[in-house]
Amino acid sequence: MFKGFTLMGYRVTGSRCLTVCLGFTFIMGCFLASLPIVPSETVNPRISATTHKKRLAIIVPFRDRFEELLEFVPHMYTFLNKQNIPFHIFVVQQKDSNRFNRASLINVGYLFSKTNYDYIAMHDVDLLPINDNLRYDYPRNGPVHISSPETHPKYHYDTFIGGILLISNEHFEKVKGMSNNYWGWGLEDDEFYVRIKDAGLKISRPENITTGTENTFKHVHDKTYRKRDMRKCYNQREVTRRRDRVTGLHDVAYKIHNTHSVTVDTLPITVVNVELICNKTLTPWCVCPEPPKVKKAR
Numbered sequence: 001m002f003k004g005f006t007l008m009g010y011r012v013t014g015s016r017c018l019t020v021c022l023g024f025t026f027i028m029g030c031f032l033a034s035l036p037i038v039p040s041e042t043v044n045p046r047i048s049a050t051t052h053k054k055r056l057a058i059i060v061p062f063r064d065r066f067e068e069l070l071e072f073v074p075h076m077y078t079f080l081n082k083q084n085i086p087f088h089i090f091v092v093q094q095k096d097s098n099r100f101n102r103a104s105l106i107n108v109g110y111l112f113s114k115t116n117y118d119y120i121a122m123h124d125v126d127l128l129p130i131n132d133n134l135r136y137d138y139p140r141n142g143p144v145h146i147s148s149p150e151t152h153p154k155y156h157y158d159t160f161i162g163g164i165l166l167i168s169n170e171h172f173e174k175v176k177g178m179s180n181n182y183w184g185w186g187l188e189d190d191e192f193y194v195r196i197k198d199a200g201l202k203i204s205r206p207e208n209i210t211t212g213t214e215n216t217f218k219h220v221h222d223k224t225y226r227k228r229d230m231r232k233c234y235n236q237r238e239v240t241r242r243r244d245r246v247t248g249l250h251d252v253a254y255k256i257h258n259t260h261s262v263t264v265d266t267l268p269i270t271v272v273n274v275e276l277i278c279n280k281t282l283t284p285w286c287v288c289p290e291p292p293k294v295k296k297a298r
Helices: 016-033 068-080 102-113 169-174 189-199 235-239
Strands: 005-007 009-012 056-062 085-094 119-123 127-129 164-168 217-218 253-266 267-276
Touching: 009 102, 009 127, 016 164, 056 068, 056 102, 068 085, 068 127, 102 119, 102 189, 102 253, 102 267, 119 169, 164 169
Parallel strands: 056 085, 056 119, 085 267
Antiparallel strands: 005 009, 119 164, 127 217, 253 267
16 A cells, blocks of 8 residues: 655655645646747757857858758768767758859858857858868857868968858958859959958968868869859959948848758758849849850851
8 A cells, every 4th residue: 555755854645645746747847848949950969968069050052052962961960070069051042043142142141040050151062171170169269261272172372261161150240241242153252351351350270280182171063064153244343353341241132932941861951042132233243144155167
């Protein structure tokens, strides 16, 4: 026959047992219900006990490069899990008929993710780090250019900051984000370099990296299959060679059509489908006419 139990120094017997148990269950239920609910995309589920660490949003400007994405996602999970960094991948996909605008997509990705994340990685989908000494830690003292000119497979000039750049939310806001004038391929990161310098920020790069241009990154871009859009039309060349002191985070024009939680090999990412809106009076080169095809002489 049940004779009771002791709870916090008191002897509980008879009919009081059921009452005490129900009361205790109710109190615990209220306590658990009061705990904050964290959105599923804010924490990498494979990382535990890292809530004290700064959270990284990997912003991937994207259009129709699914083969690279299928390789990028599992590679980055494996690479960053070793560093115990809380992160999430945001694929910001341009869904309009304008030319590709990498900088505007990064602006959109930052605005979308900034509430739950402390810093971003502006990350090309075709550049995979393979040296474990490349750290993606919080860039407290200024932007950190992971893919330095000494190690990038292709670009080696001193002011190059493309490929992979870490920057805190505070500093991205300070430089007012990236210029929205760059439709087509190239130069947006060079303009961003000038913004960073004008803001008085220092760019650092990984130190003590013993690998070089051949074995620090895997570059999966196939230029014969995916040609870069390097056309210049209207007054694009003149405008994009100058420092843009007008556009940035505050005026990036876009519509988010929808978002999708997607898994690649069971690994979660968020796809943000974005329509970038072009002011053709200011940047008519967002739609650049194809050059006329020259007929071959018979």
